[in-house]
Amino acid sequence: MRISRKHVVFIILFLIGLTGPLFQSIVYPVFLMKIWCYALFACAFNLLLGYAGLLSFGHAAFLGSAAYFAGNLMMDYGSTWMTPEVAVIIATLWAALLGLVFGWLAIRRHGIYFAMVTLALAQFIYFLALQMPQFTHGEDGLQGVPRGMFLGLFNLAPDSHMYYFVYGVFVIGFWLTYRTIHSPFGQVLRAIRENEPRAVSLGYHVNRYKLLVFVISAALSGMAGATKTLVFQLASLSDVHWHASGEVVLMTLLGGMGTVWGPVVGAAFVVSLQNYLGVVGSWVTVVTGVIFVLCVLVFRRGIVGEIIEVTRRVRKGRQGADAGATPARSSSSP
């Protein structure tokens, strides 16, 4: 395989990520881990919205229920045989299964109806979580979830150890989304997003593609949720609440939907915002909403989308070409 400039950039970024625990005096490792978890969540969501054009308003169901799953597994069996990676894998499989059911129901409708169906199905999960206190511990949530021993060998209780586990999970998840986007499968998804009837007429089983991408997205969201439980040692109702579904939409939109790095940037931005706005308490919702509105009105390309657009214009200008028509939606990836 030829090493291109893109590979070098990826490797450098990967190495920078590895240095996270060195900056403990500046940023909390837990804060960085939270960013990785939400970045993975947003990448999974972006796969669906940005590349297949499916707006799900119910991704909290996957994040939250996988969080409960992993939490229960670690609390019940963590002291005996359950290891964190197995808990994450089982919770991911659970999310994939749930995604299969949700996707199977939701892809029967299009556009806005799809969003409403996923929202309603996620609310169904929320009510189930409320009504199963033996599984979810109701308003308290699962508290004090043990982080366990990775592979039965490495204790994840210290944050610096946990950091590498979370980072590993993120890199695997990110790599999976990247491979999905840049595969023939990903190309078909884009074709469906741009013109579904044409994709059908070309002989693609559109619903099968939609279902598969929904399942992948749900599974990765579950992986993020399960990992998040280990980080905070907590699984709570707020993870299955529709606010969480809205948050991931915002992260993707703000970072730039349909771009590879957009969700990561958006997640980092939103998590930092929540962290530093913590002092103003309940105003966080208002600020989040205002950013949401601004994004939709004037900043639809998102941060990364805007950067791509500017770079392209600069390049065009350098070539002396006329910077004329710009496409409505930037689908190119860096």
Add this chain to the structure above:
Amino acid sequence: MAVFQWLGISPFGLMAQLLLGLINGSFYAILSLGLAIIFGLLNVINFTHGTLYMMGAYIAWVLLTHFGVNYWWALLLCPLIVGIIGMLIERFLLRRLYQLDHIYGLLLTFGLALVIEGLFINWFGVSGDNYDVPSQLSGGARLSFMYLPYYRIWVIAISLLVCFATWYVIERTRLGSYLRAATENPRLVQAFGINVPLMLTLTFGYGVALAALAGVLAAPVQAITPVMGANTIIVVFAVVVIGGMGSIMGAIVSGIVLGIIEGLTKVFYPVGSAVVIFVIMAIVLLLRPGGLFGRER
């Protein structure tokens, strides 16, 4: 009565829940009607609908507790105030998005819903407030099989009246014919000299005024909290998916019927009452993906 004993439920309980279901159904009907009108003309799913419903209830409460304005004036003023707010939202925010994919309308109204909900939580807290039933409608009739509070009868009557009046205006009058024509082909209607942008603004205003009306009606029967709107609107979304938004009557009927089903579930299988509408939605999606009265666009 033997049947009731056999089922292990009291007829009083059954009738009370049936009435409660009918009331919730009336709210669902008004809200889904508003959503359907707005969606029909503007192609926007209005996420703020629930929040504006909550706002209607709170404005009524503020008017009463701080300004001494009674229920009857609130019934008139709240829809007016919220309608104006809605028209401002349409004129200055939503209008910019008509050329884009429909999902942007949903995302914009979602953001607005967060803003409004957040503001109300800051102002009023999450504990909730109570609104007294107006004196003219307090009390009730003691029938042989149940106790019938007058206020609940009033809510059901006024809701049905508003729903059917709206249906009549849209389906049977000249104004309604413009509206239906603009739903089919706005450019052609505009070419005939009808001010379509104004019509869009007024339609949105009317739709959210309906939501506010439901809010005022709900104020004396429910605890007023900032999150009441979001919780209701998600159920109404499911109602809309079940009914389909193709027909006005479909929105009304499915709202009322699903409210009653929810009420009955509370009697026969209480733990299922919170999720029964979502389960029905899943079944409808399997059997009739387009919705019961649907004509998907």
